[in-house]
Amino acid sequence: MGYVRTALLMAAMTALFMGVGYLLGGGSGAIIALVVAAAMNAFTWWNSDRMVLRMHNARPVAPGDRWGLHAMVAELAQGAGMPVPAVYLIETEQPNAFATGRSPERAAVAVTTGLLGRLSREEVAGVIAHELAHIRNHDTAIMTVTATFAGAIAMLANFALFFGGRRDSPMGLVGTLAMMLLAPLAAALVQMAISRTREYEADRIGAGICGNPMWLASALTRIQSAAARIDNHVAERNPQTAHMFIINPLHAHGYDKLFSTHPKTENRVAALRALAAEMGNAVQSGARGRGAGRGPWG
Template identity: 75%
Template sequence: MSYVKTGILMAAMTALFLGIGYLLAGTGGIVIAFVLAAGMNAFAWWNSDRMVLKMHNARPVGPNDRSGLSEMVAALAHNAGMPMPAVYVIDTPQPNAFATGRNPQNAAVAVTTGLMRTLSRDELAGVVAHELAHIRNHDTAIMTVTATFAGAISMLANFALFFGGRREGGLGIVGALAMMILAPLAAALVQMAISRTREYAADKAGAEICGEPMWLASALAKIQAGASRIDNHAAERNPATSHMFIINPLHAHKHDNLFSTHPATENRIAALRELAAQTTRSSIPRTRPSARPEPDRSGPWG
């Protein structure tokens, strides 16, 4: 059902974009809007992962890192039946993580140093599994496209003030002003709705990948507590990337309202607890992500 909902929301975003093009310049505006969207999405498709990692000053992690993070990611990727993504660490005390990339063959998982310090190995495995689920479900590509559409819609809406209110048969000044306000708002609401839909799906798939729903449930509670009191300065400078994180780095809302990029953490934890209660040991493989001991917290990331 989540895929159907995502498809409907993506169609709504596309229709909104093309509709603005039509209001601005008639049938020709639809063509211009389509070409503009194609160009922006092509650029984002090939470059968004590198751009996002650079925005957050993420540094790559080698296969022999002392923390065992790469080993854990490799084991969980094997459980998920997908290629191992590149692994990055972000130097910030806020516990958080995100995934990026256009497909499972070109993807990356980034975790913060705060996450490494805050979570146990099992909880960290739950978070990594959640991010791998986003990659396997192609959520990273979907969110790249929706973010690009949202930015393009805002740009077209600004054009409305200069062109929509001036040409013959145009929107008029009042109509142009209304479009400037309402179109970006509508695009943002659709983008947030898609993000919330994909989070619930990734929570469930992540629990299946790591083998224990309560690992992720416990991690979410700790991440929420940390994100609500510790600033993530890179995320504050780049708020458009907030929907990528497992918990809103800009301090998540308490309810699944229209203006939140993530579902309420309490609701996600409740869903995972229900999944744990309904799942027998035979229905979810209990393969642990790694047999190694706890990561060395005294190392360079500790």
């Protein structure tokens, strides 16, 4: 169901983009808009991973690192039947992580020093498994495309608003102006809906990769608590990357609000608890990342 919903939302994003192009220049404007979108997506498709990693000052982690992080990523990836992604470390006290890359063969997982310092080994394994799920599901590519579409729609709408759009639009002047103003808002809402849908799916698949849903549930709770108190200054300066993180690194959205890029953490934990019950894992009250089920780090 998650994939169907994502496909429908992507179709809505494309239709919205074409509609803004049509308002700007009729049928030819819609075609031009599509060409522009294709060019922008091609550029971000090939360069987004390097751009994001550079933006967050991420440095590569080599095999044999003192945390055992590279070995953990490699073992979990191999257990999931995936290529081993590149591993990066970000210097910030806020515990968090994200995945990037256009395909499983060209992917990277980045974690913060705060994550390694504040979470147990099992909790870190749950987080890594979640990010590997994003890679296996091609979510990193999907979110790159949707973010590009959202930015392009906002750009076209501003351009149309500045130049007045089509004077003979069947929507009339008021309708055209409303469309130009509301299109970027609608695009942002669709992008956020896609992001939230993919988070639930990555939680579910990630729980299977690490072998215990409660490791990830415990990690989400601890990350949310710390992220609400600890700033991630680079993320605050680049809010367009917030949807990539396992927990929103910004301090604006704590609930399932309309503009939140992430589902409510309590809802994600509840879903993982239900999954743990289905898998036969005992839910330990107050456990700090030590689930009862056996996984690769048990």
